[in-house]
Amino acid sequence: MSDQPNTLQHQSRARRFRGTVVGRLLRHPTFIVGGFGIALVVIASLIGAVVTPYEVNAISVRTLLKAPSAAHWFGTDHLGRDVATRVSHGLFISIIVGTSVVAMSTLAGAALGALAGYYRLLDGPIMRTIDALLAFPALLLALGIAAALGPSMFNVILALSITYTPETARIVRASILVLREQEYIDASRSFGARDRWIIGRHLLPNSLSPLLVQVTAIFAYSVLAEAALSFLGVGLPPPTPSWGAIISDGRSFIVEAWWICLFPGLAITITVLSLNLVGDALRDVLDPRIKSAR
Amino acid sequence: MIGYVVQRFLAAVPVLLLVAIFSFLLLQLIPGDPALVMLGEDASPEQIQALRESLKLDRPLWEQLTAWLGGLLTGDLGTSIVFQRPVLDLVLERLPLTVWLGLLSLGISIPFGVGLGVLAAIYRGTVVDSAVGILALIGLSLPNFWIGLMGIYFFSVMLGWVPPIGNVSDRGFGTWVGSMILPATVIGTAQMGLLARITRSTMLDVLKLDYVRTARAKGVSEFRVVLKHALRNALIPIVTVIGVMFSLLIAGAVIVETVFAIPGVGRLVVQSIVARDYPVVQGALLLIAGAFVIINLLVDLAYVYLDPRVNYE
Numbered sequence: 179m180s181d182q183p184n185t186l187q188h189q190s191r192a193r194r195f196r197g198t199v200v201g202r203l204l205r206h207p208t209f210i211v212g213g214f215g216i217a218l219v220v221i222a223s224l225i226g227a228v229v230t231p232y233e234v235n236a237i238s239v240r241t242l243l244k245a246p247s248a249a250h251w252f253g254t255d256h257l258g259r260d261v262a263t264r265v266s267h268g269l270f271i272s273i274i275v276g277t278s279v280v281a282m283s284t285l286a287g288a289a290l291g292a293l294a295g296y297y298r299l300l301d302g303p304i305m306r307t308i309d310a311l312l313a314f315p316a317l318l319l320a321l322g323i324a325a326a327l328g329p330s331m332f333n334v335i336l337a338l339s340i341t342y343t344p345e346t347a348r349i350v351r352a353s354i355l356v357l358r359e360q361e362y363i364d365a366s367r368s369f370g371a372r373d374r375w376i377i378g379r380h381l382l383p384n385s386l387s388p389l390l391v392q393v394t395a396i397f398a399y400s401v402l403a404e405a406a407l408s409f410l411g412v413g414l415p416p417p418t419p420s421w422g423a424i425i426s427d428g429r430s431f432i433v434e435a436w437w438i439c440l441f442p443g444l445a446i447t448i449t450v451l452s453l454n455l456v457g458d459a460l461r462d463v464l465d466p467r468i469k470s471a472r
Numbered sequence: 473m474i475g476y477v478v479q480r481f482l483a484a485v486p487v488l489l490l491v492a493i494f495s496f497l498l499l500q501l502i503p504g505d506p507a508l509v510m511l512g513e514d515a516s517p518e519q520i521q522a523l524r525e526s527l528k529l530d531r532p533l534w535e536q537l538t539a540w541l542g543g544l545l546t547g548d549l550g551t552s553i554v555f556q557r558p559v560l561d562l563v564l565e566r567l568p569l570t571v572w573l574g575l576l577s578l579g580i581s582i583p584f585g586v587g588l589g590v591l592a593a594i595y596r597g598t599v600v601d602s603a604v605g606i607l608a609l610i611g612l613s614l615p616n617f618w619i620g621l622m623g624i625y626f627f628s629v630m631l632g633w634v635p636p637i638g639n640v641s642d643r644g645f646g647t648w649v650g651s652m653i654l655p656a657t658v659i660g661t662a663q664m665g666l667l668a669r670i671t672r673s674t675m676l677d678v679l680k681l682d683y684v685r686t687a688r689a690k691g692v693s694e695f696r697v698v699l700k701h702a703l704r705n706a707l708i709p710i711v712t713v714i715g716v717m718f719s720l721l722i723a724g725a726v727i728v729e730t731v732f733a734i735p736g737v738g739r740l741v742v743q744s745i746v747a748r749d750y751p752v753v754q755g756a757l758l759l760i761a762g763a764f765v766i767i768n769l770l771v772d773l774a775y776v777y778l779d780p781r782v783n784y785e
Contacts, residue, residue: 306487306490307490309487310491310493310494313487313491313762313764313765314491314494314761315720315722315760315761315764316723317722317726318726318757319757321726321742326499326501326750327502327503398613402613402615405618406615406727409615409617409727410617410726410727410730411746422615422617425617425618425621429731432621432624432625433625439621439622439625440622442618443615443622446618447615447618450613450614450615451609451613454612458609
């Protein structure tokens with residue numbers, strides 16, 4: 179008898195959890211599928227990186243262009259390197275690039291968007307600059323910047339961050355334009371709050387949810403774009419096992435060794451698709467007005 | 473309304489100017505001496521000095537910028553180091569092929585994308601809807617260089633249906649179209665995904681409206697309601713994504729022209745990057761971004777015409 183109130187409390191807590199963003203996400207079929215896909219890629223890569231007895235860049239003349247077998251699950255490439263090992267390590271490259279680009283473009287975008295949205299004087303110049311940057315097709319802008327800077331991981335991250343900052347800034351600005359007219363901002367100002375406090379403590383935290391959807395999108399785009407840049411030869415320098423670089427290596431051997439290209443491409447597709455699914459679910463849950471239409 | 477048109481034109485001018493400045497700054501990103509980087513280690517000091525002078529790299533930055541902007545006004549986008557010819561000519565020569573490739577890809581993506589979107593909207597909440605949703609998202613997630621290569625392996629190497637390269641022009645029109653179908657489809661997958669998603673959501677909005685109910689009430693067949701009454705109005709908002717479609721098209725062309733060895737503008741950009749022929753990269757980027765600004769301007773103006781309900785005060 180004594181534990182009955184406890185159970186009730188427990189139930190209501192469970193119900194409250196079901197109502198929260200996390201609770202609704204965990205029941206969202208799109209999120210479940212996307213999360214499953216991400217888990218699949220991560221676990222497979224960890225297994226691949228730990229279990230396979232090969233070094234990422236170990237060249238072996240005795241195993242040139244070998245088809246997939248028990249010894250080499252995804253076959254070997256033109257230098258005898260184990261494709262499974264390289265594809266597994268490729269995930270960590272994508273994670274490093276994706277995380278860094280998300281961090282840099284979100285920080286820069288939030289700062290620019292907040293300045294443009296809050297200070298009317300800065301709005302024009304910042305937005306025109308952003309419009310001009312957005313006029314360059316994303317991949318082409320990243321391609322141009324990365325090509326000028328030279329191939330290195332940092333330069334790829336920098337190029338992609340510059341490419342994805344404008345869109346982020348636009349999203350933050352749009353939410354701040356709405357938020358700054360709210361009464362609680364007036365209230366805060368009448369208490370003598372400084373601009374820095376209002377932007378940092380009120381406006382930016384409240385514009386986070388559209389930004390969160392954008393973050394998963396940027397992560398997905400940068401995985402795809404890094405692969406494309408590396409494929410075109412302006413991304414990560416060889417012998418870095420970036421997925422795009424592995425496909426680029428395999429391109430010349432497509433007729434006799436399809437496996438070099440197939441597996442890294444599958445890895446990219448599953449990763450990007452899963453990220454997009456998670457992004458769609460986030461959009462659904464965070465913004466019920468928009469029904470996953472892009 | 474004329475006020476709106478004039479205002480839109482005037483707003484595009486500073487953006488175009490900034491686009492020109494950004495393309496100029498691209499050359500400044502090159503670490504070290506750009507002339508040395510472009511010509512390589514084998515160049516003689518005289519050659520490097522000559523290039524430095526012709527690119528005005530020895531002048532102050534603002535002088536370089538005004539020279540670049542002044543050149544643009546007279547149609548001078550710089551000179552290619554590799555080809556020793558004006559960048560504008562190089563781009564214009566390769567443009568028709570890229571335009572054909574783009575039109576072919578639209579010819580594939582528009583019917584399929586819009587069709588799938590309409591299907592998803594009609595069968596909302598059913599298996600069809602989910603299938604279209606997943607298909608569209610897959611289209612947006614596939615790395616285009618990879619499906620290009622896989623397409624070559626499957627359709628050229630295994631089945632022998634199409635040549636492994638694009639733009640095979642010496643064996644008649646049919647072969648040419650055949651050789652362009654695979655590249656165009658590869659570009660079209662992302663566009664198709666985008667179009668299917670947008671068509672679905674705008675169709676859902678329109679199908680809810682009173683006039684659609686009226687049409688049904690007076691006994692118009694469902695087929696006619698969907699295709700004649702609803703789809704026409706649902707297509708209007710799709711005009712707004714033409715800019716995004718253009719971006720996808722250009723990015724697709726860069727990749728696909730490289731994979732299928734099609735000598736268009738995209739391949740020129742990639743080859744110039746490999747050859748460190750930066751004036752070409754700079755000029756081509758400027759032209760593409762400029763075209764994007766003008767396309768968006770035209771889209772905005774077309775919207776005034778297509779949707780008279782929008783108020784432009």
